[in-house]
Amino acid sequence: DSGxxxxxxxxxxxxxxxxxxxxxxxxxxxxxxxxxxxxxxxLQFLIQxxxxxxxxxxxxxxxxSAQQFPDLHSELNLSSLELGxxxxxxxxxSARDSTYEQYFGPGTRLTVT
Amino acid sequence: GQSLEQPSEVTAVEGAIVQINxxxxxxxxxxxxxxxxxxxxxxxxxxxxxxxxLEETGRFSSFLSRSDSYGYLLxxxxxxxxxxxxxxxxxxxxPLVFGxxxxxxxxx
Numbered sequence: 001d002s003g004x005x006x007x008x009x010x011x012x013x014x015x016x017x018x019x020x021x022x023x024x025x026x027x028x029x030x031x032x033x034x035x036x037x038x039x040x041x042x043l044q045f046l047i048q049x050x051x052x053x054x055x056x057x058x059x060x061x062x063x064x065s066a067q068q069f070p071d072l073h074s075e076l077n078l079s080s081l082e083l084g085x086x087x088x089x090x091x092x093x094s095a096r097d098s099t100y101e102q103y104f105g106p107g108t109r110l111t112v113t
Numbered sequence: 114g115q116s117l118e119q120p121s122e123v124t125a126v127e128g129a130i131v132q133i134n135x136x137x138x139x140x141x142x143x144x145x146x147x148x149x150x151x152x153x154x155x156x157x158x159x160x161x162x163x164x165x166x167l168e169e170t171g172r173f174s175s176f177l178s179r180s181d182s183y184g185y186l187l188x189x190x191x192x193x194x195x196x197x198x199x200x201x202x203x204x205x206x207x208p209l210v211f212g213x214x215x216x217x218x219x220x221x
Contacts, residue, residue: 002155002157033208042200042211042212042213042214043156043200043211043214045208045209045210045211048208056207056208058208090155090156092156098205098206099204099205099206099207099208099209100143100144100146100161100202100204100205100209101146101158101161102156102158102209103158104155104156104157105155106154106155107155
């Protein structure tokens with residue numbers, strides 16, 4: 001158990017819908033990262049938040065957005081869902097200056113039908 | 114940009130030693146990490162190299178040569194539970210860039 005929690009574990013929804021994925025980082029970790037993992041693309045970095053502020057942005061679509069709240073939990077919002085958005089979405093956290101050692105949550109498997 | 118190359122699949126025998134290679138291209142080097150991911154599971158951190166040489170953690174060791182832009186993960190005394198995907202990743206204080214992963218199959 002990494003100490004990072006993600007809900008829900010599975011999510012099945014239809015194209016065009018909007019979903020919210022939730023993540024709570026390890027106690028004391030200020031950085032939260034979101035990744036998308038699909039069979040053909042591997043682990044793709046989406047976005048990083050540090051202590052409530054956006055720190056870095058990766059290959060995140062405009063239909064996707066995220067935020068980190070004062071209690072440090074984070075939410076990833078996915079809208080206008082397409083079939084290609086079906087993937088495993090991981091949240092990870094790390095201490096301030098050690099992004100090379102990240103602790104991953106169990107992931108949310110999103111299926112868009 | 115940054116990119117990493119690693120073999121897609123490796124098969125090894127239980128009890129043996131296996132080496133998973135990773136070559137990378139980056140304009141600025143900040144360290145090479147290794148992660149393990151079992152099917153359906155989350156990636157877990159294994160090791161990190163910032164300087165040239167070998168880092169040992171139990172049955173796992175990781176090596177880095179910055180001059181060759183090359184690293185490897187060495188797994189000794191292979192066990193069936195080591196069957197998983199292994200990812201190398203670039204970065205230290207910036208978001209990690211992951212390789213596409215090497216799927217290790219340990220056979221009896």
